[in-house]
Amino acid sequence: MTTLQSGNISARIFTYRGQEKMDSSLINELSERLSALVPTANELRQETRARIEHALKAGLSDLDVLTREEFEGQAQALGRAQQRVTELETVVADLETRVSFLEQSDRGS
Numbered sequence: 001m002t003t004l005q006s007g008n009i010s011a012r013i014f015t016y017r018g019q020e021k022m023d024s025s026l027i028n029e030l031s032e033r034l035s036a037l038v039p040t041a042n043e044l045r046q047e048t049r050a051r052i053e054h055a056l057k058a059g060l061s062d063l064d065v066l067t068r069e070e071f072e073g074q075a076q077a078l079g080r081a082q083q084r085v086t087e088l089e090t091v092v093a094d095l096e097t098r099v100s101f102l103e104q105s106d107r108g109s
Contacts, residue, residue: 066074
């Protein structure tokens with residue numbers, strides 16, 4: 001059996017049937033250290049979500065997209081304008097009827 005030392009990691013290498021084998025504790029220790037270097041899935045998910053949200057906000061601001069409140073305000077203003085147009089169409093139709101009636105009565109006199 002041979003002991004290999006490197007930094008804080010030591011491994012025992014032993015010979016089994018003519019082949020050198022490494023102690024499984026080294027593999028366990030290395031895998032733990034390497035996995036500690038990789039961010040957890042939750043941290044990665046949060047970072048990715050924040051980046052996507054930032055990119056979407058930047059992209060949408062370039063498009064002059066309205067907020068929900070602004071959209072609702074514009075929709076209400078449009079509804080009022082449509083109602084007013086309908087009222088004015090009724091007034092115009094009434095005035096056209098009166099003009100037509102006056103023209104007919106002038107011809108009859």
